[in-house]
Structures are given as C-alpha cells and as structure tokens.
Amino acid sequence: MTPLRTAALLGALTALLLLAGLAAGSEGWSLPPDAMSDLVLWQIRAPRTLGAWLVGALLGLGGALAQGLFRNPLAEPFLLGAAPGATLAVVLVLAASALAGSVLSPVTAGQLARFGLVAAAFAGALAGVTLTLTLARGAVQPTTLLLAGIVVGFLLGALSDLATLAAPEALRGKQAFLLGSTGYLGWPACTLLAAGLLLTLAAAWPTARALDALTLGDETAASLGVGVGGIRLALVATMALATAVAVAQAGMVGFVGLAAPHLARRSVAARHALLVPASAALGGVLLLAADLAARTLIAPQELPVGVLTAVLGGGYLMLLLRQRRRG
Template sequence: MRRSHQGALLLTGLAILLPVMVIVSIGVGAVPIPAGDILTILFDRLGLIHSDVSNQSALIVESIRLPRTLLGVIVGGALAVAGASMQGLFRNPLADPSIIGVSSGAALGAGIAIVLGGMLFANAPSLIQSYSISVLAFGGGVLTTWLVYKMGSGSNGTSVATMLLAGVAINALAGAGMGMLNYIADDTMLRNLTFWQMGSLGGATWELVMICATFLIPVMLILIRYGQVLNALLLGESEARHLGINVQKIKLTLIFLTALAVGVSVSVSGIIGFVGLVVPHLIRLAVGPDHRILLPASAMLGGILLLGADMVARTIVAPAELPIGIVTALMGAPFFLSLLWQQRKRIA
C-alpha cells in the first residue's frame, strides 16, 4: 500500500478514535458515567435535546471531567506537534522540546512562583496571585528559549549544534536553580513543587481550557502548515535554500512556535515528559517521515495518548491520583531506551 493511502487511513482512524477516547475519559472515574448519559448531557447543553440525567452526573461532566479531558487533548496535541517539529528542525529522531531548555526554564519559573510567590506577589491583585505559577512558568520557558537562540545565532546564521549545547547548559543551570529552591522551601512548598514537576491535569478549569485553546490551537495549526518546509529541511539546509526556503527565518519561526506551545502547556499542566518524543516516532514507524501526515497525526495521537495516561493516573491508585508525568515516563522511558539501542546498533 502506498504511503499516501496509509497516511489517509491513519488520519481517518485517529479522527475516529479521538472523540471515542474523549467520551471514555469523561466516563471513567470514581463515579462511572455511561456513554449514553454523557452524550445526553452534552446534547442538552447544546440545546439539541432535553436531558433527564441526574444533576450530579451533569455537574461532574460539566465542571470536572469535560474541562480536564479537553485540556488533556489540547496539551497532548501541542506537546506532540512541538516534538515532531523539533525532530524535523534538528533532523534528529531523539530531539525533544526540552532539549532547548523550554521545560526546565518553565519549571524554574514555576518553582520561583511556588517558593517565593508569597513574597513577590504579596501586594499583587488576587487574579495575578491565582495565575502566578502559570505566568512565571510561561515566562521562564520563553526566556530560556530566547537565551538558547541568541547563543546559537551569529553573523553566519543559526547553528543547531551550538543551540543544542546551549540547551544542555541552560538545563543544567535551571536544574541548579530548582535545587536551590528545593533547599529553601518549607514542607508545603516542597510538596507543591514536587507535584507540579510530576505533571497533572487535575487543576483543569474552563478558564484554563479557554486560555490553552486560544494559544495552542492556532500554534498547532500553524506548525502543521510547515509540513512541506520540514520535509525540505530533512534534505539538509543547503538543499532547502536551493528550493527557495528562507532557512534562517524558518528556524526562528519554528523555535518560537515550539517554545510557545511547550511554555503554555507546561504552565498549565506541569512537566509531562516523553509525549513529544514518543508520539512522532509512533507515527513515523506507521507511515514514514512525511511531515504533512506526521504533524496532524501527532496532534491527534498526542491527545489520545495523554487522555489514556490521565485515565490510568486517575484510576490505578483510586481514590488517590497518580501524577500523570509518572505514567508518561513509565510509558516513554522504555521506548526511549529502545531508540537508543537502535541508534547504538546502527553505529556499531
């Protein structure tokens, strides 16, 4: 079967599976809700039918599970598309958004808000205090990305190798900052900091969903439009220039969009690792490296995978909740090791 046909089948299958996973995710929890009741509640709120489902079920769906599920779809999709874009830009299958310091910078920003926020925002309006962690996390991710880009840029353009080395240094520096914050934090702060670093969708609200949708959906759509350009970059920068592509501008745009996607995602959900690494590889194994298929498929599979991980996190230790970052790490780390093993065999 031709790759294009495989890609079309994959996209169709994922487009069907995603809404199914959304319904399943809404139904799973301490109070199971049948799929029929979920659809009835949703259609009732859209004004299509009149619902006679219990108020308790309607409240759980509307106020808790639906915003959490939608946040998972958006964040998972954004992280996966950002990972696929980074792998295409760096022409490295092991690349991940965290490689340029976005995640570590966001973690440092959130850590500052958690540990020092009481002092920094003591006189700030309540709205700013409520979103201080998200704002500083986003700011930290953008700042570290800017530093990495400036260090990798020169009169001859942007050096990908220099950016990778700068990312390693920034990650180490942010790690040292987090260590210092851990040292001076009290027990409550330390617990909050630890749980934030593990990632969670438990804080989902309709406000957060709207904020994420406003930023992340346009970013994903723009990145998907760069599929053909990323295909050209796979041939090499010189070849891409011969095809009339402004490589320098493309690098800057992709880095900015990736930083925006990861920064916003991390600011609302904490650090959720391996989604940006694993999902693009799974798609690549199925249909090849064509970014015109890879990017939209990654967006859908990223949402599906994160919903699956969230359902596991909510149910495996019920009534408690496991941080979702632990679940994605348990799924992603063996896959990452298998990739390293394959790379090792090619070198050998």
C-alpha cells in the same frame, strides 16, 4: 497505512477516549447522585478530558517540530530551555507566595499563588527559550542551538534548586509541577490550550515543505530556496509557544513529545505536512490514555500523569531500541 485510514483510526481512538474520560473519575466508572452529576460531568470531567487531549496534542506537535529541526529522532520539545525556565518561574512564585503568607492572610496568599503559577510557567518557558537563542546567537546552527539549550537547562535547574533551598516551602509545589497533572484543567484552561493549538498548527503548516528540505541538510535546503536561518527561527518560536502553553497548564508531562512523532512515522509518510498533525493527534491520544489510567488504576487516589507517561514512553523507546539492535 494511508493518510485517510490513519485519520479515521485516530479520530475513532480520540472519540472513544473522550467518552471514556467522561465516564471515569477518582470514584471509579460511575457518576455521583443526580444532584451532583451535571457538576461533576461538565465542570470537572469534561474540561479535564478535553484539556488532557489538547496538552498532549501541543506536546506531540512540538516534538515533531523538534525532531525535524534537529534531524534527530531523540529530540523533544523541552530541549531548548522551556522546561527548566518554567520550573524556575514556578519555584520563584511559590517562594514569593510563601513569603507573602507571613505578611498577608493565608487565603489571599493562596489566591495570589494560584493566579501567578500559570502565567509564571508560561513566561518562564518563553524566557528559557529566549536565553537559549541569545546564547546560541540565533538559530542558524542546530548543534550550537542544542548545546546552548543543554547549558541553559543546567543553569536554570541549578537556580531552581537554590531557590528551593532558600524557600523550602516551595519544594512540594515544585515536585507537583515536575510530576505533571491534568487535574486542575478547567474550561478557561481548555480555551487557552485550544487557541494555542490552533495558532501553532497554523504557524507550522506553511513551514512543512521547508522542514522537509531541512531534513536533507542545510546546503540542500538553501539550494532549494529555503531561508535556513529564518525558517529555523520560526520553527523554534512555534515549538516554544506550543511547549510553553502546554507546560503552563499541566506541568512537566514528559515523553509525549518524544514518543508521538515516532508512532506517527509508523503510520504516515515522512512529509511534515502529514507528520505534524498526525503527531499532534497521537500526542493527544497518548496523554488522554495516560490520564485515564492515572484516574482509575488506584482509585479513589490518583497517580501523577507525568509518571505514567514517563513509564509508558520509556518502555516504548526501550522496546524500539531493542528491535533496532536485533535488526
């Protein structure tokens, strides 16, 4: 499929899903009476719908960078410690708010918790990636970087479990964060997500040709004049920023960053100048579709959107592996 046709198809799918997102809610495919319709439409559904697309786009972009960086189609943006770092930070804030609840009024403690969760998740994600880079002594060796990310993930995950044991009140909040949700996205969150997407796209675009060269191997990339260490560090920083912004606002939404680049490669050329924006657009479409399903499948109740993305993404990858085995 040509890039123009791909862009037109993605644009049409995005517009259709955005309109569906405005029409769908926990009460079904309808709006409440006129007195509440504007509030529900523009202050609840509209920011949630746009925010879901933006979160998916950030994860799709991070997945494309991760798979190109590690030259591995199974790489995802959570590999370098961003996810366990964010989870640990959220658990610590929840534990602190539970402790503060015994000193402060419940209302004040709850306000402190809501204010601190987003900032803590963002800082924790960046701290996890920084710890991975420190352990790997930079980003020169991708295998060492990947192993460092796995080690950091296990370590921070264990610390998160210990913190939960020390403060059992944080367990419910941790579970909600791990399941992922777009239900709390408002216009301020959309503003931050849009700024993060524009910034990471602007950072990823100049590195596209260098990323193409890196997929051929470090020696080939160096022979083409690519500063391997510097470019890889820039890619890690861009991926970490995209992942941190998305995770801070919506929690752990898995498989979008893994599946979106796979789907994009079936539609566009392997050049990252096309693959990165296509992966971002497809990530937005995938998460927005999952969010619509989460709202409507068992309405008026909602499913955690992270569960749906895991089911859909895992099913897609199983189908892909089965096709490859047959081939």
